[in-house]
Amino acid sequence: MSTPLTGDLAQIGKSVVIKGELSGSEDLYVDGQVEGTIALKTNSLTVGPNGQVKANVDAKAIVVQGKLEGNVTASDRVELRKSAVVTGDITTQRISIEEGAYLKGKIDIQGRAEKAAGK
């Protein structure tokens, strides 16, 4: 199980629909629908089992249990759980994918040196 990176956690419930830019400095749990962009540079995003995210995501850590459509950049790690359905390119330092997860897209593992060089 993943744990939030910090004590603060914002939640978007499964009946909530958001369109637009989401950014913040606390961890975010999305179990509803989000369309737009999500920027959580130093925090984590978790897409819950009911979550449907259609957005490019930039976060420290990203955990997907639901559906995510968009390009994903994680400075630390990406976890795709067995119920995850991801369509988009993933750029990260570390990735873990459970059996049963669906991915359509590219996986680009960038080391710290590569990131520092801006490759």
Place this chain on the structure above:
Amino acid sequence: MRLFRGSPSASEAKAAEAEQKLTRRSSGMGELSRVWESDSPLCVLDLGSTSPTNIRHFTERGHRIYSEDLLVASTEPSLVTKDEEGKVVLDSRKFLADNLVYPAAHFDIVLCWNLPDYLDESLVRPVMGRLWSVLKPGGMLLAFFHTKDAGPDSPCYRFHIIDKDTLEMQRIVLRREARRGPTGAVHTAITEGFRLQRVFNNRHIETLFRDFASIKFFLARDNVREVLVVR
């Protein structure tokens, strides 16, 4: 004790089959692995079911991997249409508008696995044409074809790369729960598995890859021909 518990249900037996993994030696992959064991970073396209093992295998070696499950994509209900004769087919134009959308000459390696044997007839040639265009000149494609001795009920497998010439095969079988694909549609084909659509003979295979520069056959013991083609 077994008598009192009764025999396992059909779904339990199917689930056990899904868990079972077989290993097989692959001469085609053995030859192909020489390419990916080189130092230069490669672009690899895996057309089988999403395999964490394969993703790890390539990313650990510094390669970029793209994953796209074309069999699942072909079960999208909106693809179903009729041809001029009224026969039910899949719309290959729509399929290629939504799938295999990459720049020309983008990939060094394409892992096709057993896709052509299980893909709907109306998609096979258009897909192979697209694969030719996204492969770099000199790029290689690996595909597996059943021989006629394999029989019509040959199971569809997922392939995981264990070693440079060893694969682990995991059967795709019935699952009780329907699963949603990227479009949100429920894919019944996943719940029922995939059926062998046809058996290609050597001439059919050569015709299928006629635009490629070279083709090499490897006959395996399990009624499968491995084919390694070079663009």
